[in-house]
Amino acid sequence: MKLGEMAEKLNLRALFEPYTDQEVHTAYAGDLLSDVLGNAPDKSVLITIQAHKNTLAVASVKNSPAIIICNNRSAPADMIEAAKNENIALFVSDKNQFEIAGRLYALLNP
Secondary structure (H helix, E strand, C coil): CHHHHHHHCCCCCEECCCCCCEEEEEEEECHHHHHHHHHHHCEEEEEEEECHHHHHHHHHHCCCCEEEECCCCCCCCHHHHHHHCCCEEEEEEECCHHHHHHHHHHHCCE
């Protein structure tokens, strides 16, 4: 599944467009960035409430195609700009991490 299809099915709001519509194969939900760094599979979508530039740095190291920020948290301008530069799509959801992770799991594992 591509990021655009994921965003549509999960009712996500993109924080900038255009973004590169990369393939999505897996995801990782976490807020402790050291845990994400140590345990998230490479190229996984990051599901989190952490909306700051350090989250983007971790996603970049993990080659994540996107970050989904939950609970309608806003992202600062420096995070959005860095995401554009790193080619990492940024999305926001009004849902919590549990719901987004469960729905995305179901989409990726029919």
